[in-house]
Amino acid sequence: MQSSREIMQKTEKYGAHNYHPKEVVFEKAEGAVVTNPEGEKFYDMLSAYSALNFGHRHPELIQAAKDQLDKVTLTSRAFHNSVLGDWMQKVCEVTGKDMVLPMNTGAEAVETALKTARRWGSFVKGVEDGKQEILVCANNFHGRTITIITMSTDPDARRGYGPFTPGFKVIEYGSIDQLKAGINENTVAFLVEPIQGEAGIIVPPAGFLKEAYEVCKASNVLFIADEVQTGFARTGRMFACEHEDVVPDIYVLGKALGGGIIAVSAIAGNKDILGVFEPGSHGSTFGGNPLGAAVSLKALEIIQRDNYPEMAEEKGRYFMDKLKEIKNDDIVEIRGRGLLIGVEFSVNAAPYVKKLIENGVLAKETHEKTIRFAPPIPITYEQLDDACEKIKMALAK
Template sequence: MTAPTRTAPHHGSRSARSSQELIRAEESSLAHNYHPLPVVVARAEGVWVEDVEGRRYLDMLAGYSALNFGHRHPELIAAAHRQLDELTLTSRAFHNDKLAGFAEDLAELTGLDMVLPMNTGAEAVESAIKVARKWAYEVKGVARDQATIVVAADNFHGRTTTIVSFSSDPTAREGFGPFAPGFRVVPYNDLAAMEAAIDETTAAVLIEPIQGEAGVLIPDDGYLRGVRELTRRTGVLFIADEIQSGLGRTGTTLAVDHESVRPDVLTLGKALGGGIVPVSAVVADREVLGVLRPGEHGSTFGGNPLSAAVGTAVVDLLRTGEFQRRAAELGEVLKDGLAALSGKGVVGYRCRGLWAGVDVDPALGTGREVSERLMGEGILVKDTHGSTIRLAPPLTITREELQTSLAALEKVLG
């Protein structure tokens, strides 16, 4: 693939700063809630990014799956440009001409009835929690303010105060209490523990079909079917958080599709905005989302016409099945490449479609150190816990580009 198209530089007073100068400026002017790799991206196209000095890198993270279709996908950019020339925001005080089509198309793609549009993934999860509680009181008959939700340990659903209340990650929790009640945490991939946690107060089970932040943890075959059967039998909602795993990443439209499971509620985000605008959604059947009434929940930007136009274009791309097929086929290349590195610096890996968690021999370095070495080879990845790195390239990557990244990983582990 050719290098990203270079654009004319802006000649303002701050345009000529180097990567190091920009990083130092961030250190003094930004809250330190992230620890990014020391690369300053200025341009991007497809699977490639370029820093301010013109160095090129293969993006093997894809914005934590927000860039499933690559940087600046031409169809998505065109949809955004068209909408920018017409209308960007009305708030939900008025209707807009793009929202109905987006909701219809997304509901059809997921096989559910109704859409609650929001902006960020955390907003979608917060919204799903509210909807599940409302459903528990109005439909299931749970006593007021007694609803509980069962979640899995090592989850990652966002960083808002409600969500970190049921996180088992000390970094996400410590210093942010008091925590919201109403959640029961059970081990992931443990149906017996989940069943033991469910009682007459339980509104929902909320899980990631694949735990991304935890290191791309894939449950045993049959686990998702078991969750579906358990929740149906006990009369609670099954909420699947597909914010990272959904929209083509794992080789199917949704990760639950690998077990032909239909949850009651889906949360979607990241790739839904095409890497252009933040778009998220709660998608559910009418008897679930129908519990919301005017004034009970909302968002000024949720469902704005710009987001709806981009989201509709994303759904159009997924309707073709091309990206799901690419993720499935190239996922086999990724899996084979990681298998070949087992015992050669890789002590474990988990792969589903174009998404992998790779455990590196701790003697060779932390995940952060391995990520920095790969950056030196022109490959961008991100570490997670310990000596684990995550690989999640845009679904537009070629076989050759994927093999280039695997060769670089072999080199830095050698």
């Protein structure tokens, strides 16, 4: 058996260094607990950036994958498969939309939303093709493609990757005045995260999403919600936009949609928007594959049946109250919704993350000074209590 150290050294030797992972190796995992090759156990408080809302290896999701593996795994979209229609119907039911366009990764779904908005702007709104503009927010994180990093304000994400894609305008997150000022006759969409995850769990000012939606409607601009991290019960609602009773024109979906087993993403919208596509205008070989559709269909069933939004809201409130008991002058703020919580420090958070790991809790800093806590939604209260004691030992002064 290889040791954790040997595994990390091999990964470092043969892999491009585009990541700097924490020094923990996952060998086995179940629910909210992961085990390394040496048999040490840790609470997973990152949940693969919300891809593991169900926890590791949820038995029903594993069974759904196994059952589908015995039938068919891939057809491409050149042919139909027996699962995709049911999955599309379920996604439309959950989002309240007419149509869905399946992809694989979150970045692919964002790219699809951008293409949809541009095409809608040209075909429906009447903007001259090549002049479409999309508004985005400072400190956003929507993925890593060249077009998506064009929208980024993070210099590390952009350095050395130019030239960039034109057609984007950046406004301050939470500023209605800048949104209004940024809209012109060529504006086709506003793309926004209901809560900015990578920026440090930044919750927008109360009423911002609702007012932004209304501004977009008044200007015939599509309101696109990137719910890749915040969707599927993570924030205590099925979608984070529901905290302000907003139904976006386009949902961008991913991460938890694949049950933590396979990459499944999609956009969902009504026919007057997604109807801009015709055969050959967009696609994906693996998008809508039967294996992903089968797992995702079961995942959506579990979220609704077991009321994951209510679970996340109640456990999130409980967890945040426990975190607020920690005595440490370095803590500036504890914020979030549901089980998406950020603890911001006045100092670099990396040393605290190291202490957390030493105490058996896995989390990661974002934007240097904020630790993100996002445990699997089915984590038990007993596990939460145990994890909170370990967190207190690591973070208290």
